[in-house]
Amino acid sequence: MVNQNEVITNEGGSVHTGVQEGESFIEIKNLAKTYKRDEVETVAIEDFSLDIKKGELISVVGPSGCGKTTILRMIAGLLEPTAGTITIAGRPCKEPGPDRGMVFQDFALLPWRSVIKNVELGLEIAGVPKEERRERAEKYLEIVGLEKFKDSRINELSGGMKQRVGIARALVNKPDVILMDEPFGALDAQTRNIMQAGLVKILDKTDQTIVFITHSVDEAVFLSDRIVILTKRPASIREIIEIPWPRPRDRASPEFTALRKRILEELERENVLE
Amino acid sequence: MTFRYDDNNKYHRFGRYALVTAMSLVAFVLVWWVVSIIADTNVLPTPLETVNALVDFFEDGYLGNSAWDYIWSSLKLFIQGFLLAMVLAVPLGLVLGFSKTLNTFVTPVIEVLRPIAPMAWAPVFIYGISYGTGPILVVFIGIFFPLLTNIIFGVKKIDPTLIDAARTLGANKLQLFTKVMAPSAVPYVMNGIKVGLGVGWMCIVAAEMYSPMSLGVGYCISNMCMSGLWPSTFAMLIVIAVLGILTTTTAEYLQKYISKRMGVE
Numbered sequence: 001m002v003n004q005n006e007v008i009t010n011e012g013g014s015v016h017t018g019v020q021e022g023e024s025f026i027e028i029k030n031l032a033k034t035y036k037r038d039e040v041e042t043v044a045i046e047d048f049s050l051d052i053k054k055g056e057l058i059s060v061v062g063p064s065g066c067g068k069t070t071i072l073r074m075i076a077g078l079l080e081p082t083a084g085t086i087t088i089a090g091r092p093c094k095e096p097g098p099d100r101g102m103v104f105q106d107f108a109l110l111p112w113r114s115v116i117k118n119v120e121l122g123l124e125i126a127g128v129p130k131e132e133r134r135e136r137a138e139k140y141l142e143i144v145g146l147e148k149f150k151d152s153r154i155n156e157l158s159g160g161m162k163q164r165v166g167i168a169r170a171l172v173n174k175p176d177v178i179l180m181d182e183p184f185g186a187l188d189a190q191t192r193n194i195m196q197a198g199l200v201k202i203l204d205k206t207d208q209t210i211v212f213i214t215h216s217v218d219e220a221v222f223l224s225d226r227i228v229i230l231t232k233r234p235a236s237i238r239e240i241i242e243i244p245w246p247r248p249r250d251r252a253s254p255e256f257t258a259l260r261k262r263i264l265e266e267l268e269r270e271n272v273l274e
Numbered sequence: 275m276t277f278r279y280d281d282n283n284k285y286h287r288f289g290r291y292a293l294v295t296a297m298s299l300v301a302f303v304l305v306w307w308v309v310s311i312i313a314d315t316n317v318l319p320t321p322l323e324t325v326n327a328l329v330d331f332f333e334d335g336y337l338g339n340s341a342w343d344y345i346w347s348s349l350k351l352f353i354q355g356f357l358l359a360m361v362l363a364v365p366l367g368l369v370l371g372f373s374k375t376l377n378t379f380v381t382p383v384i385e386v387l388r389p390i391a392p393m394a395w396a397p398v399f400i401y402g403i404s405y406g407t408g409p410i411l412v413v414f415i416g417i418f419f420p421l422l423t424n425i426i427f428g429v430k431k432i433d434p435t436l437i438d439a440a441r442t443l444g445a446n447k448l449q450l451f452t453k454v455m456a457p458s459a460v461p462y463v464m465n466g467i468k469v470g471l472g473v474g475w476m477c478i479v480a481a482e483m484y485s486p487m488s489l490g491v492g493y494c495i496s497n498m499c500m501s502g503l504w505p506s507t508f509a510m511l512i513v514i515a516v517l518g519i520l521t522t523t524t525a526e527y528l529q530k531y532i533s534k535r536m537g538v539e
Contacts, residue, residue, distance in 0.1 A: 076442050098444035108439035111537025112457050121453070122443035155537050173443065 025209065026052035026075070026177060031084035033070050043234035044070050048084070050228065050237065052177070052211065057203060059212040059220040061263065062230030062238075063270045068213045071235070072179050075211065076102050088176050098122055101170030105182040107162045109154045115165050116141060116150040122173040140168040143202060160191040167202070177209040184219065196222050200247045217263045221256060222249055229263060232270045239266065319505040327505035328512060336494060336506070345517065348490030352478045352521075355413025359470060363421040364463060368456070370422075371429020384422070392416035392477045396484050405487030409478060416477035417470035424469065428462020429455065461538045464529040471525045475518045491517070 031048040034041055044067040052058050060068050073079040075086055077096035086093050093100065101122075109118050119137040128136070141147045144164040154162065163183055170178045184192045196219060202208070214220050220227045227241045241263065249256060280286045303321050310320045319327070332341045370377045392415045400408030432455055440454045482492025495510040 076438075078438055078441065096438075096441040096444070098442075100442060102439065102442040104435055104439060106435060108433070108435040110436060110439075110454065110457070112460075112535065113537075121440070125440070125443050125445050125449050125453070153537060169443075179442075 024051040025054040025089055026050075026211075027085075027087045028052075028075070029085050031071065031074060031086065032082045033067070033074065033079070034082045045074075045081075046234040046236045048236055050240075052209065053225075054209055055207050056225040057210040057212060057223055058226045058228060059214055059224040060228045060230060061214060061217055061220050061267065062235060063232045063267060064215055066230050066233050066270075067235040068215075068230065069181055072102075072181050072211060072213050075177075076100055076179050098126060098173050099176045101173055101175035101178040103163070103166045103170050103178060103180040103183045105185045107159075107166045107186075109162060109165055109169075111154045113154070114150070115146060115152050115154065115157070118154065118165055119168045119172055121169060126173070136172055137168070140172040141165075143171065143205060144168045144198070158191075159187050160195055163187065163195060164198070167199070171202070171206060171208065177211060180210060180212045182213050182215065185215070192216075192219070197248060199223060203247065217260050217267070218251070221260050221263070222251065223247070227263065229266055230270075238270065316502070317504055319508050323505040324508040324512065327503075328509035331506060331509050331513075336498070339489065341513075344489060344491050344494045345513070347488065348478055348482065348492065348517075351409050351482070351488070351490060352413055352474060355410045355478070356417055356471070356474060358410065358414045359417035359421055359474075360467075363418050363466070364425060367422045367425025367463075367466075368429055368459065371426045371459070372455070377426070384419070388419045388423070392473065393480050396477075396481045400481065400484045405485045409481035409485050409488055409490075412477045412481035413474045417467075417474040420469040420473060421463070421466035424462050424466030425459060428459040428465075431462070432458045457536065461529075461533040461536050464532050468522070468525040468529045472518075472522050475521050479514055 028048060028050045031045055032043075033045040034043050036042075048071060050058075060071065062068050070079065074081045075093070077093050077100065080094070088099060091099075110121065113121070116134070116137050119141060120133045123133040123136060138147065138150065141150050144167055146161060146164055146168065149157065149161065154165070157165070163186075166183070167178075184195050187195060200223065203210075212220070212223060221243065224243055227243065229238045229241070230236070231238045241259070243259070245255070251257075279290065307321050310318045335341055335343070370380055392412055395415050396408070396412045399411040402408075403411065436454050436458065437450060440450055445453060478490065479492040479495070482488040482490040483496045485493070491510060491514055495507055495514070498506040498510060
């Protein structure tokens with residue numbers, strides 16, 4: 001499945017990611033966030049600007065506690081920026097909305113609902129009729145490979161399965177972008193790799209734009225079209241790295257290991273050990 | 275073939291549990307019997323006299339009313355008090371759980387009223403309001419506070435990421451309430467009901483003793499007592515115990531079942 005030669009020939013060459021290169025579509029301009037409590041100000045994010053293209057998977061890595069999640073929550077509309085603007089296809093986003101799906105590190109599934117009812121939640125909120133809801137939810141459960149578990153209860157599932165429900169729940173609403181907040185961080189290493197490979201397959205099928213927060217450089221190199229490396233607090237962009245290799249990628253290839261090493265060194269220079 | 279107890283076999287575990295429970299009850303009856311014979315007083319009948327009185331009570335009734343009349347009368351008060359507590363505590367608890375300001379405003383009042391023993395309200399409600407509704411209000415007080423505090427606690431315990439998740443799916447305030455907040459509070463409501471029913475049942479029996487109008491088991495036992503019908507009195511104690519056990523085990527079963535349905539272990 002993994003074509004070593006292809007990976008090598010594409011290194012630094014033409015863009016061949018399997019995802020159509022789209023126009024710039026999410027624009028983040030001069031974003032900043034300052035927390036203030038009892039006269040003590042903490043600057044979390046400073047002057048963060050980024051254009052995200054349609055259909056790309058962009059991941060954000062940075063020293064732990066640098067404010068990666070803060071950026072994602074501001075895009076989601078769950079947190080108000082102190083300064084700056086975020087627009088999606090020209091629309092400013094201030095409130096949370098179904099155009100931006102989110103996948104949470106601890107899954108955030110409703111335990112009293114069955115698997116399929118969890119996937120249907122967004123459609124239910126949008127007022128989609130029951131029949132259509134069920135049909136669409138079933139389709140996305142199939143994409144994440146959980147069609148046999150549609151009537152299971154959440155606490156009967158493993159961590160990896162739970163997150164697949166979380167991904168289906170976000171995908172089913174066909175959002176403009178899916179925001180993933182360390183989605184595989186709560187999973188063991190083996191499950192993580194399986195989930196990453198699964199996400200690559202989903203990307204092939206859906207052409208979904210994804211913003212992916214992770215503290216795993218390996219994961220970022222495996223998945224991303226671009227990697228944004230943040231500085232330590234207050235976080236701003238240190239560097240953006242394009243990865244034009246096709247997916248699935250070979251972790252053992254020399255380019256892969258070289259790039260991973262380079263990013264790790266950058267992060268180390270940010271004075272925090274991974 | 276000799277029998278060997280195996281702790282990994284559920285039938286063995288249940289058998290052992292049943293046997294020890296039965297032994298406990300038998301031991302209790304034996305001790306009672308011995309004490310009643312030694313004491314040799316009218317006030318403490320033997321278990322046999324008590325069982326005879328119990329049979330008589332169910333066959334012949336008491337003061338022209340059947341046993342079931344008395345039991346139903348108590349249950350009716352109990353159910354009314356319980357429903358009143360539910361109707362007031364559930365919405366109030368949900369609101370107080372959500373609104374920090376309202377909660378801060380109301381908490382001092384609750385903390386002043388809550389420690390008052392429900393029975394202290396009995397004379398106030400029964401002589402002050404009415405013989406009929408007084409006992410209902412006593413039951414209400416007994417159930418209301420445990421229910422309310424459990425619901426407030428439940429709403430505060432709602433996982434904030436579940437709220438975030440629903441918001442990113444586009445939920446408005448009403449949908450947040452109906453699809454996330456209310457369902458996540460249900461297990462806590464059930465826990466409140468479980469605790470409240472236990473307290474409420476204790477209240478009803480005592481409250482009926484104050485009320486000349488009531489016809490329940492509490493009235494029945496105090497009347498038997500004052501008439502010196504000691505075996506009947508003890509028979510009534512057994513009736514009250516069994517009804518109490520039935521209420522709490524039903525509530526416990528419901529609570530476990532619903533918590534499981536709601537995905538909370």
